Amino acid sequence: MSPEPRTPAQYWDTYKPYRGTGEQPAPEVGRFEWTQYPGHGPGAEVLGRPRRALDLGPAEGREAVFLARQGVATTGVDLSAAQVDRASRWWKDTPGLEFVHAEAVDYLTSNTTPLDAVYSVWGAVWFTDPELLFPLVAQNLTPGGIFAFSQAEPSPGAYGPQPMHGKWLEGRESELTVLRWQYTPQTWADLLKRHGFTDIDAHILPPPGGEGLGTLLVRTHRPV
Template identity: 45%
Template sequence: MTDTAIAWDTYSRQRPERRPTNARGETTWFNWTQYADHGPGAELLEAPAGGRILDLGCGKGGNAAHLAALGHCAVGVDVSPKQLAAARERWGQTAGLELHQADAVSFLREDQEGFAAVYSVYGAVWFTDPALLLPAIRERLRPGGWLAFSQRPPVEGCYGCQASYIPRGADEDPLVVKRWDYEPDGWERLLKEHGFTDVTAEVLAAPPGKRTTGTLIVQARA
């Protein structure tokens, strides 16, 4: 197992399971932010009915399962065996859902079918070098398809490749993974440089009564 897979397996053990239902009583739903019952839904993808949609860094599969429940062909990719095991346990019988263990760039380079939309929720777009990932996404997005992703806004002055620390036991050093942080205009510039159009990037404020940290949400068309 790669060091990256070990890191995300460790992270998986620290994450709570998705609730059985959300505030509206739905058993599947789409969530772009770190807050429950907050923010937009799958409509940001503007995917055609039955379209093939790729989740880069699908984790435990809740967002991809929702898209499958809507009738899309939802493809989830993650490097973590434990994340995928949890996804298969809960969502494995969902029609239209595919789950694959792979890193994002390798999967995109090997895919032969293409996608109506690609997305990442605090996932692989945040934790993969955009110089490698964005061209691979652009190559596999069908004309007019949308890339959308969300992540935590950057710390002021800390841009580009940064370190994220995943804690382990009390007597163990944390595991380290790389992430890529940019202000909204930085993501806009990068996406346009790689051939994307109609780029928007903005920070959605946290819901009232929560911490002040919002969610950076980015959309771009192939």
């Protein structure tokens, strides 16, 4: 295990804080969403037809639940114990689904179960050094397996690891700063190619109506 988390777990423990009263209700699970705009863009077909999938940074777990309901054995790995505990309560009766408290790199380093798909929806891929993460993803995928991830489109000129503060941290922003890795689609493609991935498709999916923040969507394969 790493001596300390690469991203402060406390940052995510209060991610999207619940402002209501009583137990927080589970979110609705409709389609598999890669963007922040419901119903916009492709869905689970990006992952092909996996038998076993890994969600890196699932938070509420909606995408993992969607896959499990389609018969895909799915594991969600999250750095935040609070997020894992909440998702495990919400979806405890979903067959073929489990949530694990671990850092993404550490989990992939110790995992021995081959995976047909590894994905991240605005999740851990955004917040993990790709030089550490990408070779481990390739190592864990079956031949021909799919690696896909989405995140916000990068701000022009703001490339590489960029600091981000949580607006929900109530005065603790200076303590809990995380890094998110942002590159152009071509740079992501070059990084993946250098780590042995093939059939790379990296592009910006514009927001609906052309207004708002676009989504970087990347899909690639481990060679057969």
